Amino acid sequence: QYQKVSRLPPGPVSLPLIGNVPQIVYYLWSTGGIVSTLDLFRKRYGNVFTLWLGPLPHVSIADYETALEVFVKNANKYADKFHAPLFEAIRNDKGVAGTNGHHWQEMKRFALQTFRNMGVGKDVMELKIIEELDARCADIDKAAVNGVTTIQASDFFDLTVGSIINNILVGKRFDEENKEEFLKVKHSVDSAIEIVSLFDMILPVWVLKTFFKVHYDTVINFNEQTRDFVGKEADIRDIQIKSGEYSIDENNIKDYTDAFLLKIQKDGEDKDFNIETLKTMIVDLWTTGQETTTTTLISGFNQLLLHPEVMDKARVEIMEITENRSRNLSLSDRPKTPYLNAMIGEIQRHASILNINFWRINHEPTYMGGHMVDSGALVAAQLSALHINETVFENPEKFDPERYIRDESLLQKVIPFGVGKRACLGESLARSELYLIFGNLLLRYNFKPHGKLSTADIFPYSFAKRPFKLEMQFVKI
Numbered sequence: 001q002y003q004k005v006s007r008l009p010p011g012p013v014s015l016p017l018i019g020n021v022p023q024i025v026y027y028l029w030s031t032g033g034i035v036s037t038l039d040l041f042r043k044r045y046g047n048v049f050t051l052w053l054g055p056l057p058h059v060s061i062a063d064y065e066t067a068l069e070v071f072v073k074n075a076n077k078y079a080d081k082f083h084a085p086l087f088e089a090i091r092n093d094k095g096v097a098g099t100n101g102h103h104w105q106e107m108k109r110f111a112l113q114t115f116r117n118m119g120v121g122k123d124v125m126e127l128k129i130i131e132e133l134d135a136r137c138a139d140i141d142k143a144a145v146n147g148v149t150t151i152q153a154s155d156f157f158d159l160t161v162g163s164i165i166n167n168i169l170v171g172k173r174f175d176e177e178n179k180e181e182f183l184k185v186k187h188s189v190d191s192a193i194e195i196v197s198l199f200d201m202i203l204p205v206w207v208l209k210t211f212f213k214v215h216y217d218t219v220i221n222f223n224e225q226t227r228d229f230v231g232k233e234a235d236i237r238d239i240q241i242k243s244g245e246y247s248i249d250e251n252n253i254k255d256y257t258d259a260f261l262l263k264i265q266k267d268g269e270d271k272d273f274n275i276e277t278l279k280t281m282i283v284d285l286w287t288t289g290q291e292t293t294t295t296t297l298i299s300g301f302n303q304l305l306l307h308p309e310v311m312d313k314a315r316v317e318i319m320e321i322t323e324n325r326s327r328n329l330s331l332s333d334r335p336k337t338p339y340l341n342a343m344i345g346e347i348q349r350h351a352s353i354l355n356i357n358f359w360r361i362n363h364e365p366t367y368m369g370g371h372m373v374d375s376g377a378l379v380a381a382q383l384s385a386l387h388i389n390e391t392v393f394e395n396p397e398k399f400d401p402e403r404y405i406r407d408e409s410l411l412q413k414v415i416p417f418g419v420g421k422r423a424c425l426g427e428s429l430a431r432s433e434l435y436l437i438f439g440n441l442l443l444r445y446n447f448k449p450h451g452k453l454s455t456a457d458i459f460p461y462s463f464a465k466r467p468f469k470l471e472m473q474f475v476k477i
């Protein structure tokens with residue numbers, strides 16, 4: 001153990017087999033969460049430190065410069081993720097989020113290309129996002145009493161974001177007819193994500209199955225329900241095509257499913273492109289494309305309600321740009337809205353939705369931030385810890401969009417989508433959604449809290465943060 005430790009960045013004293021599990025459990029309990037534990041280790045051992053989760057060394061990078069040096073400058077070396085055994089089992093080595101190598105590369109390239117062709121980040125997608133927002137706002141206005149509507153934020157944003165991604169993937173939005181079914185599936189996804197912890201990321205499936213059966217079953221059920229709900233659309237479309245009921249118009253690709261099936265029609269099924277992979281891809285993109293954006297929106301509105309002066313300042317800026325709301329705010333306005341951009345950057349820094357980022361496999365001995373890192377170690381840029389590194393973000397606990405106005409280059413150091421080869425596939429879509437939803441909602445409504453606001457992280461022990469219960473009032477402007 002001593003020899004192994006000498007070939008890794010510093011960290012707390014570790015024991016053979018159990019590694020640092022006792023210290024980690026103690027600090028999780030005493031500091032109150034994963035992010036505060038990572039922050040404590042960073043302050044004690046420096047920006048690059050090692051924690052042994054059982055017999056496996058995990059190297060955490062908690063500063064922007066080193067993350068860039070490792071994952072961007074040496075991008076090809078860190079394309080392979082360490083996949084939690086549980087997720088490998090449910091994804092069956094298919095899809096984009098839980099695979100490596102040739103299959104992952106093909107799936108990512110095809111999804112990025114399809115999103116681009118469908119206009120993500122451009123006018124076409126902007127129209128779809130605004131259409132969705134209009135539909136949701138019509139519901140809000142219909143339910144208003146004296147111009148005020150009180151809602152549960154999670155249902156509002158789940159429906160908005162869920163409908164956008166569902167439309168992109170399988171060409172269907174959620175309306176009065178199917179929204180209850182969607183919300184039921186979504187609530188089950190929520191309860192599964194809430195219980196996924198640091199230990200689910202490392203424990204073998206048989207341990208989870210034997211000793212944490214209820215826990216294991218919840219995750220399996222979530223996967224099956226999502227696959228049934230959204231994956232079945234691929235089967236339906238395939239059957240319709242085969243029976244001649246539906247044909248794909250090559251010049252007017254309706255959704256991701258159309259693009260994928262067209263590729264199969266042209267090149268035939270192979271081990272990467274087939275109906276089963278299509279279903280897994282839809283589930284992968286559907287899951288990753290919702291929770292993340294919804295959590296950011298809810299966490300953001302919670303911050304805006306705690307800091308109404310920020311909301312007012314952003315509104316003044318966008319009122320001016322849109323000439324007193326004579327039109328919607330558009331993606332092309334981005335260069336002219338420095339305060340709104342700063343506000344969203346600060347929301348994303350604060351939200352840092354993954355308590356723990358995904359680990360990459362270090363295949364050969366190398367140096368990171370001046371420390372030797374042996375082959376076989378797992379390495380991750382810990383985005384949540386990096387975003388509260390006080391050497392980069394002064395007074396990190398403060399919600400302060402002005403910090404990016406004082407220093408424009410600081411905004412680049414907010415990296416909520418990760419960096420390098422395994423960075424977020426939906427970054428462009430998510431950035432468009434956040435800009436258009438925050439911006440246009442601020443143009444249409446004022447927001448007031450209804451009940452208690454949260455000042456602390458919710459679910460500080462789970463792998464990802466979860467949107468908390470936030471009740472808020474939409475007050476028509």
Ligand code: HEM
Pocket residue numbers: 096097098108165284285288289290292293296353354357358383416417418419421422423424425426427429430
């Ligand atoms: C605010 C919204 C979002 C945030 C903050 C976010 C954040 C992230 C992060 C931190 C990662 C992991 C990066 C790493 O491993 O270093 C990731 C991966 C991923 N994200 Fe997102 N994401 C968001 C929205 C989306 C959307 C809208 C989609 C899909 C349409 C999406 C699809 C994915 C996929 C497929 C991966 C895995 C990529 C791979 O393994 O190569 N995300 N995201």
